[in-house]
Amino acid sequence: MKVEYPAFGRIIVDGVEYDHDVIIDAGAVSARSKRPSKPLRARYGHTPLSEAEPIPWSHPRLIIGSGYSGRLPITPGVHEMAQAKGVTLEILPTSEACAVLRQLEPSDCNAILHVTC
Secondary structure: OOEEEEOOOOOEEEEEEEEOOOEEEEEEEEOOOOHHHHHHHHHHHOOOOOOOOOOOOOOOOOEEEEOOOOOOOHHHHHHHHHHOOOOOEEEOHHHHEEEEEEEHHHHHOOEEEEOHH
């Protein structure tokens, strides 16, 4: 899968540019809906990735691009759900997460990629 993070606030997946966070589930790309996590914003200082969001748990490996500076908060509930489902989380700054994804086939893992912070 060709995934590039050319600049803060932009990501390119297989030639299509996005200016928002994306979810990659079995190679299919969709927008990340932060709405379910918005109530936690005050507690974390930023809208975190929480278990209230639709997380792609269908593969035993989930790569999370945690933003330009790696500052995306991830709630303990996400870690707990991953453990309960037998999913390994790999949390990396988004540029590093994209480098990993470029070496994999779309069926090798799922991903959530944060494009800011």
